[in-house]
Amino acid sequence: MNAILRWLLRGLALVAALVGLGAALGAYLVTRSLPDPNATVSLEGLDAPVSVIRDANAVPHIRAASARDAAFALGVVHAQDRLWQMEVARRAAQGRLSAILGERTVALDRLVKVLDIYGHARRSVDEQTPETQEALAAYAAGVNAWIRHVDREALGRGAPEFFLFGEEGLSPWTEADSLAVLKMMALRLSAAARSEVRRGRFLLSLPPERVRDILPDYPGPAVTTPPRFAELFDGARFAGLPAPRHDDPLLSLLGPVDRPESAGASNVWAVDGSRSATGKPLLASDPHLWLSAPSLWYLADIQGGDLAVIGGTLPGTPLVLIGRNRTLGWGMSTTTADDQDLYIERVNPDDPGSYLSPDGWQPFSSRRIRIDVRGSEPIVETVLETRNGPVLSHDMLGVDAITPEGHVAALRWTALETPDRTMSAMMALMRATDAGEIEAAAAMALAPAQNVIFSDGRDIGMVVAGALPRRRADSPSQGRVPSPGWLAETEWQGLRPARENPRILAPATGAVANANNRITEAAFPDNISFDWDAPYRIRRLEKELSARDFHSRDSFVALQNDAVSEMARAVLPLVARELWWRGPAETDVPSGEPARRARALELLANWSGDMDRHTPEPLIFSEWMRQLTRRLAADELGPLFGEIEGPRPLFVERVFLDIDGAGVWCDVDKTPEVETCAEMASLAFDDAMARLTRDYGTNIDGWRWGAAHLAEQKHTPLGYLAPIGLLFSVTHETSGGDYTILRGQSSGKGSEPFANIHASGLRVVYDFADLDRSLMIISTGQSGHPFSRHYDDLGDLWARGDMISMSMMDDEAQAGALGTMTLLPQE
Structure with a gap:
């Protein structure tokens, strides 16, 4: 018996030793790819x-003898810190993700x-300016030099994910890889086609007139009634509503957004010396994009020859964006330009290889594509194209619901036009010194359209950089809904x-x-465009910029962190006034609920609209708005409701102010009674309280917005693999909301409707x-290596609203620096 026990103990010791040895070997291989500063x-x-x-925050300060060597060095540090992120971005742009995922x-x-993103990128290499071509080549040489160094020195494949x-x-x-990464950014920031599909489905x-309520125009002048979509295709038969989509958050992170409002947004503002405490201009910018770990952004200071620029770079490109x-x-901020049009092409019933154009039947052009899939056979398909662009298949962008029988949908998009010198525009912007050079740089940009x-140092200004389609005034679709491809009136008249x-x-x-x-x-x-963002953030910006005679750097930082919702201030009095005056009902509610209801209404009555993560009011209000949208629209929309689920404040304003008869939404069309808007507000409030009590307990004063408004920045793809994803995610409680300057957008649906996914x-x-x-x-850290201490070390500062100094002076970079890496030409 003792002998058996001894052998068991020896066996356990051997297993423990092997496990320890394996862990040590794994740690060795994984940490080999951490760069030595x-x-x-x-x-x-x-x-x-x-x-x-490498300064104290791991930000690289590159010092080179020429602009070419500076671009080379940027390629090196990007590859050191973000090689896996770059590989994922490149594969996404090439259509090669499935080969590994x-x-x-x-x-x-x-x-x-189908869109041939990479083909367009490859063809546009020769369209760039000579300076840009040199920078692209030098950057690629730097990336490849580091990859060769990793292979030669066995440095853990460059990133642990490659194992x-x-x-x-x-x-x-x-x-071409760098150009494709930038073009992929355009795809993720362009939501016009999605907007057309949504509007077409609702029409x-x-x-x-009811679509104008649920998908309202920007308030103010130039408001129009949307065209009658079905009448553009008289007699055509449309498919029934498709099954509800189950959008994959990973695909939304890597590709085009699943909902138009999730495309790019941003705040950017400036004052000149007449409005500044120092007599010199100030400028603030905070682009709102998808959150991920590592961050989309990488900070760098790049100096070489006549190039000296510092800021947020995009790994995979030689750019400071x-x-x-x-x-x-x-x-920059996204212009939200209408830069895409869907064309419904009529297929010849006697010849499926042709389609109807203004000049009669024309043959489709075609090409073959191949998609390699890990663990499965390759997919080989034929892609059709019309004079308007590639034909979308497999319900791409949701087009099946708005494509009649016997037709196909094709996409025209500015990013597929030629020539595309957007990369050259950004390279010129990095060297610009005055307004004239800014305008010249902006004139080269194609897509995505951005407000720059x-x-x-003297003047301030704004210019739109990016191509805009020229449409005919007699277009029956106005680019708002999918257009008949056989009508000359719907054709673009160039750019x-x-x-x-x-x-x-x-x-x-000023x-x-x-x-x-x-x-x-x-x-x-x-x-x-018809699809501008709601005006609440700009109202707040204008109000706060006007509130001071003179601004400072600190006041700009404070304004970036301003979490007061002008939306809440506008909408809350409309929906709560009768509840405030009447008080809570004492009957037909569970025991204890009247007191909680009264306490919640009291909190909202005294609330400033500040979406502070430590307080309950933003949570109560946000859930009330979400439930109110459901009460108002779910009965009329049925399966379509999923398209607009979540807070819809412009819709609520129209309904409660009864603009153009929008008050009819308060009546439930499935009942014989005529319900009022006050009744809908009360019922929605009860719905909200029930859900919040279930999820957060009965103590209202213990509820916190931050607990629901978590910014969970996930690694691609490890962050989406439960349960290990938690190990690779960077999570913080955050203030702000969908309509605050400190913007943290939520999906408004699902089990975590208020998670901060876009900021x-x-x-x-x-x-x-x-x-x-x-x-x-x-929002995370400089490193993309999950085992680096710089993977998430800036995240706490970001969540608190703090910032780091970004100086181009060597002595400041060297203060507390991690070290200085020396790159030498290979002899």
Whole structure:
């Protein structure tokens, strides 16, 4: 018996030793890919030595003898810190994700290949300026030099994820890869086609005046009634409503958004010296994009030759997308331009290989695509194209619901036009020194359209960078709904010249701001878009900018962190006034509920609209708004309700103010009684209280908005694999909401309707009295390595609203620096 016990103990000891040895070996392999900040490395392709100072926050400060070597070094540090992120971004743009991730990403790969994102990128390499071509080549050379160094020195494959997903090996980085990553950004920021599909679906079920309620125009002038979609296809038979979609959050992170309101947003504003405490301009920018770990953004200071620029770079490209040079700084916000049109093409019933055009029947062009799928056979398909663009299949962008029988849907999009010199536009922006050079740079941009707000240290201004379609005034669809492809009236008349894009130069008010709001009151066809963001953020910005005679860097930082909801201030009195005056009902509610109801109403009555994460009022109000939308619209919309589920404040305002008869939404059409809006508000409030009590307990004063408004930044793809995903996610409680300057957008649906999934992953503030006092922050950390201490070390600062100094001075970079890496030309 003792012998058996001894052998069992020996066996257990052996197993423990093997486990320990395996863990040690795994840790060794994983940590080999962590960069040494003090290394000296000889790399092929470098012309002269380069030093890279890693400051205390792991931000690289590149010092090179030429702009070419600076781009090379940026490629090196991007590959050191974000190689897996770059590989995922490249594969997404190439339609090659499924080769490593399996069937889950086939739909995205198919869409990308149908649109030929990578083909367009490859063809646009030669369209770039000579300076840009040199930078692209140098950047790719830097990435590849580091990959070769990793292979030669066995540095853990460059990133730990490659041990799980790197069976194919890592192919060299190319200039086209960088262009494709940027073009993929355009795909993720363009939601016009999704908006057309949604509007078309609603118009097939509701009269136009009711669609105007549920999908309202921007308040104010230039409001129109949407076209009658079905009448554009007289006699056509549309498919029934499809089964509810179960949107995959991973696909929404990597590809186009599943809901139009989830596309890019942002705040950006500036004041000139007349409005500044120092007499010099100030500028703030915080782009609102999808949250992920690591952050989409990577901070860098790049100096070499005639290039000196610092700010937020996009790994995979040699660009500082938002930043400053020694004299000029800029920020961006998405224009929300209507840059996509869906065309419904009539297929020839006698010849399925042709379709109807204004000139008669024309043959489809075609090409073959192949999608490699991990663990499955490759998918080989034929892609059709019309004169308007590629034909969408497999319900891409949800087109099946708005495509009649005997027809197909094709997409025209500015990003598929030629030439595409958007990369060159951004490279020129990095070197611009005044308004004239900003305008010249913006004129080269194709997609996505962006509002560029800038200051050259003297003046401030804004210009729209990006191509805008020219549509005919007699277009029956106006680009708002899918268009009949056989009507000449719906055709684009080319692209507008850049000189026609909206701009503001040296405004008399001394301030300029944008929060994705409407930037022109021109009527169609000169309106740019029908789908501006709701005006609540710009109202708050304008109010706060006007509240001070003079602003400072600190006041700009405070404004970026402003969490007061002008939406709540506008809507709450409309929906709560009768409940406040009448008081809570004492009957027909569970025991204890009247007291909780009274307490909740009391809190809201005294609430300032501040979406503070430590308080219960934002949670009560947000859930009430969500339930109110359901009470008002679910009965009429049925399965369509999932398209707009969540708070819809412009809709609620129209209903409770009975604008154009919108008050009819308060009546439940399934009952003989005529319900009032006050009744709907009360019922929705009860719904909200019941749900919150169930999820957060009976103590209202213990409820906290931050507990529901969690920013969970997930790793791709490990963050989406339960339960290990928690190990690779960066999570913080956050203030703000969908309509605050400190924007944290939620889906409004599902089991976590208020999770913060879309926010300002980068914030910058420039003080032109001393540009080296500029401040920046990203939402995670500089490293993409999950086992690095710099994977999430900036996240706490970001969640608190703090920032770090971003100076271009060597002595400041070296204070507390992690080390200085030296890159040497390989002999």
